[in-house]
Amino acid sequence: MGWWEGVEEPRVLIAPDLGTSGNGSGRLLSLRHPKSGNPTRYLFVNGLLQELQWFKKSYGSWFLGDYLCEDGRLYLSTPVDPVFIMLPVFEEARMKKREDPGKFRQLDEILFVDGYPEYQCLLSTVENCMQVVCDVKEIGSTKFFRLDDSKVQRWLNYKVCQLKQTLPQLGKNYAVQEEKDTLVDAVSILGEYLKDEPWLQYLCNHLKLDILEVTGKAQMSDAPGNDPSFVNESQETNDDKKPAKRGRQAKKPKMETESHNIKDMFTRASRKKN
Numbered sequence: 001m002g003w004w005e006g007v008e009e010p011r012v013l014i015a016p017d018l019g020t021s022g023n024g025s026g027r028l029l030s031l032r033h034p035k036s037g038n039p040t041r042y043l044f045v046n047g048l049l050q051e052l053q054w055f056k057k058s059y060g061s062w063f064l065g066d067y068l069c070e071d072g073r074l075y076l077s078t079p080v081d082p083v084f085i086m087l088p089v090f091e092e093a094r095m096k097k098r099e100d101p102g103k104f105r106q107l108d109e110i111l112f113v114d115g116y117p118e119y120q121c122l123l124s125t126v127e128n129c130m131q132v133v134c135d136v137k138e139i140g141s142t143k144f145f146r147l148d149d150s151k152v153q154r155w156l157n158y159k160v161c162q163l164k165q166t167l168p169q170l171g172k173n174y175a176v177q178e179e180k181d182t183l184v185d186a187v188s189i190l191g192e193y194l195k196d197e198p199w200l201q202y203l204c205n206h207l208k209l210d211i212l213e214v215t216g217k218a219q220m221s222d223a224p225g226n227d228p229s230f231v232n233e234s235q236e237t238n239d240d241k242k243p244a245k246r247g248r249q250a251k252k253p254k255m256e257t258e259s260h261n262i263k264d265m266f267t268r269a270s271r272k273k274n
Helices: 082-093 117-132 149-170 179-191 196-206 211-215 217-221 233-238 246-251 262-273
Strands: 012-014 027-032 039-045 048-055 062-064 067-069 074-079 134-139 142-147
Touching (some): 027 117, 117 134, 149 179
Antiparallel strands (some): 027 039, 039 048, 134 142
């Protein structure tokens, strides 16, 4: 089964090294998005799960080598940690009530998600990756899993630390901003894959951040002049706090570093090439 199966017309796919699977192609899976719960397509190749983004025509045109693509037939595939995708599934499966830690269950039972049979394709991948956030019991040759809050919290804290170390390397705008701003950025990025309750709220409480500040970060970055970590060329030269006019931005596009959606990042990079 090719990744394009089910698509009405052929599209361009840009992806990291996918390697090859048994038949030399990836498999397209329909899973629930970990934050919204909406059906979302992922590419699964050689045990690696990749998020699939579709760029519609409204996002502009794209240079693919010397070829200009402007009709929206473009996908971008980016690796995603399967733990993010599985957190809400394992959270529901343990059926936790108040102080009760919940039930241990077999993986094939946990991955039986109504309306989403393709979770079963991830059985071996999930068995390997979810042990970092679960308690595991073995009875004979059978393993039983139960999500463990303390392990999830340690894993989330580790992810925040990784992002805090990585963000300053992405550009001078991140490098010069205050430590708290970098922390908010890191949690905001993770928040794109976490439900507010319980995990995003936990991170905010643990790091002493206002969850409204974290969840409102992306919306603020969409408004002209509201990006605290970016210095516009006109601001740098004459301290003008007014947003640059649209015509000027066409020549020097603003790098909106606060918008962490991979689709937005690729859009800005494509505009820069144009």
